[in-house]
Amino acid sequence: MALTKGDAARTVQTRDWKLRYYEAGSGHPVILLHGSGPGATGWSNFSGNIEALAEHFHVYAVDMPGWGDSDACTVERLDHVEAAVQFMDALGIAKAAFVGNSMGGQTSLRLAVKHPDRISHLVTMGPPLNMGPRLFSAGDGPSEGLKVLVQAYRDASPENMRRLVEIMVYDKARFATPELCQARSEAALARPDHLANYVEGLPKGAPIPNWVRVEDLAGIGVPSLFIHGRDDRVVSFEHSLTLTAHVPDSRLVLLNRCGHWAMIEHAEEFNRLVTDFVRHS
Template sequence: MTITKESAARDLTLPSGRSVRYYDGGPADGLPVVLLHGSGPGATGWSNFSGNIGQIAAAGFHVIAPDMPGWGDSSAAITKEMDHDVDLVEILDALGIEKAALVGNSMGAHTAVRFATLHPERITHLVTMGASLGKSFPKSLFGPADGPSEGLKVLVKAYRDPSPENMKALVEIMTFDKARFATPELTKARSDAASARPDHLKNYVEGLVDGAPIPFTVDRSKIPSIDVPALVIHGRDDRVLHFETSLWLTTHIPNSRLVLLNRCGHWAMIEHADEFNRLVVDFLSNN
């Protein structure tokens, strides 16, 4: 199914007054599947999932990929007032969706996991890739002993200065196959998208002291209570968030399975789009 950015784009206003851009595809009566993007300058529902929305929608699912407040074409939000759990509840309510499968990358995975602990009655399936658990994750065994990973350092630098050079470095560290994905076209597009919203950049940088991009972290003790089927995906070569986070999630979510992809960085849904789409469609269809 071919879905263009222009044909899929929709807008809604939340009860909070914030406006949200989202991308919509697939039959309205299909199982709702919400794709939650990660953080990073220029990140949006479309930039993260343009290679996934059409294939998942073609399998009969109703796909929604929002730009969360603070990103893309949605309203600006300062970090200390940002709670994507509240935003997601309002998005589902505004769209008349009672229950949905949640598919999240990085920050979006954290949102999905936290949502599953707070609103178990509103989620049917949980899919994470390159999952972050923020400060609620136990002390790392394999990542940096103190401070952010090399990937997060590059990400923050690109927020401070979203030049094509810094965006190229960001795309390179997010992916395993740099030659294929860190193209001048992609890095310029991400740079232009980030620069178009200086309010998002400013809010993120100023919000670092408040825990940007995740000021409200999941209660780790509640994760074993998640009882929906969970698919945990991670790139073995992820230099932003080590795959030990996904090992931990698979250990603590009872009905879960882990797919660890070799030659894959932080963006499994982009680097291995066809395999990612097959995994998600099969998982949603048979669990």
């Protein structure tokens, strides 16, 4: 029987946050961190991965503060590294592999720098690096994908969600279905506090007010796997090329016909890559 959202859902109170998370499996802990899009949750980002990974690992997909069914969060309190450490402490997890998409990848990178004793493996999919507004972009600020993402926060209608999903993936016909766009819209609109906090926090650096410094990447000592879509229109693949050039024990998998959601568009390959990497690195 397939794992359902209801079966996997859990809630934990950390020192500062009430967090929703989705849990399955046993063995070495693997923590999955979602991206920053409206309606993004641990389940929406990783529902196609949790069960497969849980055949080998103890998997936790977390709704971070400010997203999903977790507590609301203003930009002044937005420190997902601290939230991740509090999550681990609350559940008694000493060390885990971190797997992060986009914003979740940036969180995982920063955690590897700040708390190297808490991370065993690092896997990212499309994480942005803070290298200036004109580097690896169109030159007029955020990428086209990020512009669509912000508009979907300002108006989380099904139509704007369709535009968002279409720019997140390579295969629009397969993934930008009316059902998915409607579900993402409903999930986002269910938490107007999350939407408002995101938009109000933009001038102050939301959703990533704290970035890993490029000069600190060489100090990451854990085995690292960077997965990126060649057709990513949100965060260009050159960001992961930069990561691979700086992180000593790293490797890059660049996927053609793949946008910003490698774990969704290429779920079977993604699951194999992560499983082999965490088991054998």
